[in-house]
Amino acid sequence: MKKVFILFSTIVTLLLFGVQCTFLENYKSKKEKEEPYILDLNGIQNRGFIRAAVDNNSTGYYIYRGRRMGYEFELLRDLAKRLDVQLHLVLVSDIEKAFDYLASGQVDVIAFNLEESEERKEKAAFSIPLGKMNTVLVGNKNTPKIQAWEDLGTDTIYVREGAIYKSQLCAMKDSLQLDYTIFPTPDHEETLIDRVADGEIKWTIADQNIAQANATYYGDLNISWKVERDGEVSWVVRKNSTKLLSALNNWLEDKQKRFIPDLYAKYFLNSKNSYFRNTSPFSSLAGNQISVYDDIIKGGAAQLGWDWRLLASLVYKESRFDTVATSYAGAKGLLQLMPVTLERFGVTNPNDPQQSLMGGVRYLRYLDKFWLGRVPETSERIKFILASYNIGHGHVEDAWKLALKFGENTQSWESVSKYLELKSDPSYYTDPIVKSGYAKGHLAVNYVEDVMSVFDSYKALVEP
Known part of the structure; x- marks a missing residue:
């Protein structure tokens, strides 16, 4: 039956x-007309990030050996750099839903290969063509x-x-x-x-x-x-985002001669690379592995109480999963620990992935305990830990004290990070409550944003 x-x-x-x-x-559902969502280029830049709808497929956006890749992803990353904003990706497989997201402000641009049609032109504004x-x-x-x-x-x-x-x-x-x-x-x-x-x-x-x-x-x-x-x-933006459309078109015109053709060749004309990206167990298109060190990363994450993909994001940011990576300052191993930190946390061979990773985990646990009483909420505390890992907890503590002095919310990373960025300003780093002095705090703020951005990608594309 x-x-x-x-x-x-x-x-x-x-x-x-x-x-x-x-x-x-020709049937169209009759909905009450809603007020159009308005956010143009100035608002996007003030917000600090652009949201783009992308598709998770073998050409658009995926993870390969821990690295975010894809034709649309690399184009969007370059566009965000031009606009001086961070890139936030929103995975959407349903084309109609992508247009709904655009209309409601959940995304600012749809980065699909879309052909113009009268129905689509009623909903959105098309950029100049990316190609044919x-x-x-x-x-x-x-x-x-x-x-x-x-x-x-x-x-x-x-x-x-x-x-x-x-x-x-x-x-x-x-x-x-x-x-x-x-x-x-x-x-x-x-x-x-x-x-x-x-x-x-x-x-x-x-x-x-x-x-x-x-x-x-x-x-x-x-x-x-x-x-x-x-x-x-073409790509599309909201019809009332005229300045964003103009900036998008100017960027496309600049990139048509070299950048776009080179990317197209990378993703569509190299059959060997395409084959490996689409069949490797370390590709989100074919498997669910980020790196060959996933098992030890999962073990370390369990000790921290973290999602293993967050710790993998930190490892990627620090070393790109290269066990013998050494920075210009002498940091070594998967989690790029400095010699004094290696010694303090019991790492005798920084090139050994197990030792290196677990040494970094012990350091992260130390930072977690340092911030636990001041920032009880886990998701917020993680950002304080990441910033401390990058620039040292003394500088982040200074920013926390400045936030307290000026009546800001000391349990909010958004509030404290503003003062970390101000630690390159003499009127702040010479304040008597500041103990660690000058710092390029904006680099640590960007570092946290980068790690969390990779984590968002891993969460979207890799199973827990």
């Missing part, structure tokens, strides 16, 4: 959404080579919901009076390609660069038939 119900549901869904391209196509993209039909070794659209017969083509693919196929179907069925699904293009490769479905549609990247490890994909040639793709 259950199988009969599933079959019946599938047939009904196909009838509703697959057979008639125009059925329900072909759309291809994707089959497997058992599907026939397509010589003409009529060769598809009555086959079903599965497409990602919200993408431009459905309208492209509908236009072709209506103009040539064809019989194939279009089946929208929430699955991402790469998930649909997986299903094609496994023989679960016969056809899907994808941007050519995504199809080519997947073809590096699915050698029998059939991606020769182009659905659309050289469609321009």
Whole structure:
């Protein structure tokens, strides 16, 4: 009975959404008009970060050997640098949801390869094109080579919901009076390609660069038939973010000659690198390992009471998981301890990953005890610990005392960090309550932001 119900549901869904391209196509739910969310470039810069919607796939954004990678990720990182803000990434796989996030202010830019359409232009403002993209039909070794659209017969083509693919196929179907069925699904293009490769479905549609990247490890994909040639793709921002749009377009114009083509070659034209990034157990696309030291990192994190991915983020920031890394100041090992700290916390061989990591863990436990009474809330205290690890707890304590003197919330990292940044100002570092003197406190504040940013990425892309 259950199988009969599933079959019946599938047939009904196909009838509703697959057979008639125009059925329900023009239907739009009537919602009460809400006040538009307004935050342009000045507000973003005052806030200190830009939020970008990205997709977790083999080309957009992922973790490889602990490092954040991806075509869109590297573009966004460069854009954030140009705008002098931090980058906050929001993973969104549903295209329509990304537009909702943009409208409500949950993101400031959608960094997908989006083709313009009248419906999308009503919702958002398009940047100048990043480039041109072909759309291809994707089959497997058992599907026939397509010589003409009529060769598809009555086959079903599965497409990602919200993408431009459905309208492209509908236009072709209506103009040539064809019989194939279009089946929208929430699955991402790469998930649909997986299903094609496994023989679960016969056809899907994808941007050519995504199809080519997947073809590096699915050698029998059939991606020769182009659905659309050289469609321009762009990013989008809110329609009222005119200054952000202008800055985005200026940045794109500057990057079109070298930076964007070089990145494109890195992610789409090097099949060997693409294969390893997509199949390695140390890639969030294929496995759930950050580094070869995950087990000892998990053991150390358990002693701290931390999420192991937070400790992994700190190790990445300090040494990039290189056991023999040595800084210009003489810090060594996975957690880059100075010689005096190595000795104090019992590390005799800083190149031994177990010794080095556990020495760093003992130091972190010491810092945790130092701050526990002053900052009881764990998530806030962690930021004090990270800053202390970077610049020394004496400097952070000075900032804490300054915050206390000026009536700020001493249990809030946001409040105390302002005074840590002010420790390069003589009117603050010469204050009698300051014991450790001058410091480039802004570097420690940035350090905390960097570690927490990597941690956010690991949380999003790597299972606990």
